[in-house]
Amino acid sequence: MNHIDRRKFLAGFAVAGTGLALGPRAAFAQPAGRIDVHHHFASPYWLRTIEGVAPSVAGIWKPWTPQKSLDTMDEGGCQKAILSVTTPGMAFGDNEQTRRLARDANDYAAKMRSDHPGRFGVFAALPFPDVDACLKEISYALDTLKFDGIGMFTSYGKYYLGDPIFFPIFDELNRRKAVLFVHPTSPACCVNLMAPITDSDIEYGTDTTRAIARMILSGTSMKYPNMKVIWSHAGGTMPFLQWRFMRETRNMPRNSANQPVTFEDEARKMYYDTAQAAIAAPMAAITKMIPVSHLLFGSDYPYLTVKENVDGLANCGVFTPDQLAAIGRANTVALLGGS
Numbered sequence: 001m002n003h004i005d006r007r008k009f010l011a012g013f014a015v016a017g018t019g020l021a022l023g024p025r026a027a028f029a030q031p032a033g034r035i036d037v038h039h040h041f042a043s044p045y046w047l048r049t050i051e052g053v054a055p056s057v058a059g060i061w062k063p064w065t066p067q068k069s070l071d072t073m074d075e076g077g078c079q080k081a082i083l084s085v086t087t088p089g090m091a092f093g094d095n096e097q098t099r100r101l102a103r104d105a106n107d108y109a110a111k112m113r114s115d116h117p118g119r120f121g122v123f124a125a126l127p128f129p130d131v132d133a134c135l136k137e138i139s140y141a142l143d144t145l146k147f148d149g150i151g152m153f154t155s156y157g158k159y160y161l162g163d164p165i166f167f168p169i170f171d172e173l174n175r176r177k178a179v180l181f182v183h184p185t186s187p188a189c190c191v192n193l194m195a196p197i198t199d200s201d202i203e204y205g206t207d208t209t210r211a212i213a214r215m216i217l218s219g220t221s222m223k224y225p226n227m228k229v230i231w232s233h234a235g236g237t238m239p240f241l242q243w244r245f246m247r248e249t250r251n252m253p254r255n256s257a258n259q260p261v262t263f264e265d266e267a268r269k270m271y272y273d274t275a276q277a278a279i280a281a282p283m284a285a286i287t288k289m290i291p292v293s294h295l296l297f298g299s300d301y302p303y304l305t306v307k308e309n310v311d312g313l314a315n316c317g318v319f320t321p322d323q324l325a326a327i328g329r330a331n332t333v334a335l336l337g338g339s
Contacts (some may be wrong), residue, residue: 086337098128109147142178148179150179159216220258229270280317
């Protein structure tokens with residue numbers, strides 16, 4: 001072992017020892033090979049495009065660099081982050097532009113991954129509403145680039161995930177047994193509804209709930225049992241509306257093989273990240289519905305740091321040490337593969 005390697009080894013041993021001394025929950029806040037499934041990035045082309053569409057969002061992204069992602073990961077003990085595009089997405093009324101933006105984003109993320117081996121994975125961007133282009137991009141992302149899965153938004157205009165317009169995409173993802181990571185967006189009904197309260201404060205959680213309800217109550221989740229779906233932000237407001245959704249499934253006529261027997265049975269099959277929800281109330285709520293094995297660590301960087309989310313989970317008082325370790329890494333490894 002050379003001098004540098006020995007120093008790194010001793011430093012790592014010291015960190016581990018500090019975690020043990022501080023106790024199991026404090027140990028979760030120490031570096032432990034954590035995987036972040038909700039971590040955003042911005043290609044220069046995408047950033048130039050949204051400057052004219054969403055200048056406030058562009059302002060958040062201008063200081064960002066890949067190194068800043070690595071810095072927040074290192075601070076929070078995160079070995080790997082799975083990259084995805086965030087709102088406002090890339091569909092601005094010009095399908096050709098949307099196709100270019102999606103391909104550029106995927107190639108940029110692939111370069112980040114190759115420049116920093118072992119540090120980044122990717123959920124691919126899709127050029128919806130061009131369904132044929134989406135199918136081509138799925139093939140490019142999963143077969144050529146070997147990405148971890150596909151990223152989509154909760155809604156696109158009036159269409160929510162679960163609508164038949166998405167079935168050709170879901171057919172392909174189901175055939176591949178692929179992972180679909182879903183991020184919320186500002187719904188068409190309610191953009192800037194309560195300014196200066198932002199859409200992200202209320203509408204993102206609500207739009208996530210709408211998409212979950214559409215996927216389950218329409219029978220879409222049963223139609224595509226091999227497609228593994230990750231919902232952002234601990235499922236939004238879904239746990240608080242469980243009773244209403246339970247009633248819906250109880251009252252539904254049993255006239256379709258894809259009709260869910262119970263809402264909660266279908267909800268438990270899906271996965272949920274902890275981004276912007278890593279405090280006691282939302283974590284307690286989601287774990288009353290969902291097994292801890294289906295909770296995945298997420299940060300929502302750059303809107304929050306990795307460490308903020310790590311500290312929130314470690315201190316929320318909901319999880320045992322083993323559960324914290326599973327959320328931080330093991331659950332994601334089980335879903336995405338790898339080590």
